[in-house]
Amino acid sequence: MSSIYRIDIGRKKVTVEDVPEIYRHLGGRGLSAAILLDEIDPTTDPFSAGNKCIVAPGLLSGTLAPCSGRLSVGGKSPLTGTIKESNSGGLAAQKLARLGVKALIFEGEPNREGTLIKINKRGIEILPGDAYRGLANYECVKRLREQFGDRIATITVGPAGERRFLNSTVAVSDMDGIPTRQAARGGMGALLSSKGVKAILIDDLGTSIIQPRNFEKFKKACSVFVRNLIDTKQILRKFGTAGVLNPVNSVGGLPTRNFSRGQFEKSQELSGERVYDMIRERGGEGKYAHVCCPGCVIACSNVFVDKEGKSIVSSLEYETITLLGANLEVSSLDEIAKMNHRCNDLGLDTIETGVTLGVAMESGLVPFGDAQKASDMIEEIGKGSLIGRVLGNGAVTAGRVLGVTRIPAVKGQAIPAYDPRGLKGTGTTCILTPMGADHTAANCLPGRGGVDCTKPDGQVALTMAIQALVAVLDTLGLCIMTGSDPANDKFLAGLMSGFTDEEWTGEKVMEWGKSILRMEHRFNEAAGFSSAQDQLPSFFLTEKLPPLGHTYDVPYEDAEKAKRNLMEERGL
């Protein structure tokens, strides 16, 4: 039986609670939403005692379900002011699940203690973290493994979170024992740090795999799911997420020069094909088809290496390549990979960082195309200098200070690597998701759902369906790379039928997803959000995006209506 652990570091107190029946079928994102809605005042200041930080494995984490290692970190976001769930791969979720941790709830007064939380079969301990404070993630995890042994999985907050920067991540260690997976968005690093956490160390020695209620049914559902993943994810396995760069560039939606162009003339130098070629040519530590957590059958990760074959970063992903690359007019994958590594090390979201640097370049602070100066700015963030503080608080704050009005952000959070004018479904996701601009809530890539991503038609229905499915994936702890096509509801129904030994249909899965979205929207509404904030910055509606001339023209009324309909449905 799993339990909920409440941790109040200021009071040095850990409380263990049984899981209430209503949370039984929840995990990850859905559980985080339910707890936040039940326990915090949505109008609370994010950095006050009123806020909480929820760390929760998915419902299927720790089982034999493939790709089920996502860890959710939730709370009221200091960046967006909305409810927030940010999730990450790596080892932590599966180990926490096997240890019987349904959720860790960090609560209480904000403090700057920077402690260690040690979790193993014997329970949870709060240990002093003095020796680790201020350390960047890689050095911190290296030393933690020296002190606590190589078995541990780690969850760490980097210097950006320790400084309470609104752009700050929670880092999770991967199968290579390095803190390269990130719950990156919404400033969750600052939130977790404000509750007094520097690192969480997890040792699952002596635990075993989580058993479903109906093993045979579950195993069969897993096989069907795995077979489908192996059949359909081959391009992803080869080229990684950067495989979408060429298609996104083709439709004219690749953020370039602070979202002022939709195609980058040097896009070929940044493509997934190029990443793959370089890794193969350079050899050494380089890997493609790399996995970030046990049980992954997709393997979209990679280890990107320098000319000598030494690892620069793992994993080099599409959003990072585009936003630290095309968006800054930087065309060197080596330079991008180095910046990516340094962001991971400091605990900075590469999406927010890339967009912030694009805004800084538009202000003239740094020239477009200058990777060295962009890199220097990331170092300034690390040092916490004045310009570092400005940039470390994200695109909206930086734009305000630097006097830039073209700031690509929704609800305070930077728009990811899909220009809403060229990828109208993902653009619509950015305005409709409860999370602030976030493609992971429903990424409507070119061709998805048979909808033309450059036309307004069908986008609202597409994003709403995918959002519901993704809410379930994030609740189960399944990677979104398993496929957020709404037709995948049947695989999830199979898994849930086996796991619970109750009858689940695809329809029920979708209803469940919608009920999770409703919780999140209810939180936001009580926090003061209305459809008035479900909008893009106006330049996306008025500036034609060269060279293909797209504008964002999905009617806001349609989006508003879809959200209203969602909220009026009753469902699960």
Add this chain to the structure above:
Amino acid sequence: MSSIYRIDIGRKKVTVEDVPEIYRHLGGRGLSAAILLDEIDPTTDPFSAGNKCIVAPGLLSGTLAPCSGRLSVGGKSPLTGTIKESNSGGLAAQKLARLGVKALIFEGEPNREGTLIKINKRGIEILPGDAYRGLANYECVKRLREQFGDRIATITVGPAGERRFLNSTVAVSDMDGIPTRQAARGGMGALLSSKGVKAILIDDLGTSIIQPRNFEKFKKACSVFVRNLIDTKQILRKFGTAGVLNPVNSVGGLPTRNFSRGQFEKSQELSGERVYDMIRERGGEGKYAHVCCPGCVIACSNVFVDKEGKSIVSSLEYETITLLGANLEVSSLDEIAKMNHRCNDLGLDTIETGVTLGVAMESGLVPFGDAQKASDMIEEIGKGSLIGRVLGNGAVTAGRVLGVTRIPAVKGQAIPAYDPRGLKGTGTTCILTPMGADHTAANCLPGRGGVDCTKPDGQVALTMAIQALVAVLDTLGLCIMTGSDPANDKFLAGLMSGFTDEEWTGEKVMEWGKSILRMEHRFNEAAGFSSAQDQLPSFFLTEKLPPLGHTYDVPYEDAEKAKRNLMEERGL
């Protein structure tokens, strides 16, 4: 007959329109609200073509009504995102009214032209402003008067507004021909500048006083009003607005050390009595009982002088003294006066500046009590250095960048010189007014309305009544110093009866005020504001304010209910 002038500087176009019947009884704030509600999308980006900047004299400006020289500057605020009206004394309102200007509506694409708008009996001209761009207000106005003659009244944007700082004012020249009166709050300087304006020059040669519909009735109402003002405003005349410093300090609500104490040990050095004594002792150019616009019978302004009797600033007011003084633990009126002058010169709101510097001091950037370093920071804002840009964008942005969580602000705007814990009525105003934290919307000073300002009881009813009355004062162009006691409705009814030759009662005046508030709240609601944002930062509810131990304990539900009731009434 007066007209509405639309000015689109980008297109070099001025359009003259008759005043629609529905605007006939509106002026100043009420007119600005009506135009904004009718013409702009409340969700528009403040610095986009969708926003407008309305400059409007009050309905009674230019008549013989006493203290009727307030000029309203309105728009969607870049600082708060709410509807905003900020008003100022000086000469401009009366001259515009006499020239038949009901309102100037600046509209169109944002631009950086920094032009001059010349207004006289022959009409409106757009002139190049190249020679004036970047000039601080005093030098700018001096040169404008050299070029265009001493008769002109001026409305200018200082360097802060030209840089689009969210803390930036619109300055209006006074009877001494200096730009010392400021429509200070909400970043209206940045908004006016974004429409291409550096200065507006007004020459009313050849015009005459505005005639009411019923001269005898109006004259009589004015006499009654004047008599009341002369009888009741003697302390204000002598000690200026700083006369309230001692009472506010006594009740333990004087913002001290970034709102962490409610009494300042050196309060005597900052009191209105001390201001009066120093002006009298020093002689020279010093003045008390000074007026800022013709027809003022209160004369709460002053000219504060140095030891040699040379003017430092006019006028040295309570909010400035407290926020650049006690709130920074600065106890020298000379230093405060110098900072005040420099803020006026650069076009910075002294309230937002004082609160921002308090936050900066809490971050450790500048030591509390160090007037020289505080002054240096104001110079940095003037230069537009990086730290200047951080501070020039107001308390919330500065706090975010500098990592301070105790930021005294509501809806993005700094709380004025009344700690909401000690002055609970004014604190309630700050959450309930449509304008973001703003005492001028309803200042519930100690003793006002027979309510104990340190107790929660009666505050909501008091602020709601005063807010309605003030909405009328701001619409008529009457100074709030004429008295925002709800019992004053009868004087306003008298003035309106004479002006319109229709029957006005005190009750009708109050209904009118409520209808203006409803327009403003409707705008905000459509802009995405709900009662969730009608809150103080949580430290006001949790930190006991030394030495008297007040917390803010007016129930939010009561405030919410009062607003709901207001919105449900139909009235005028």
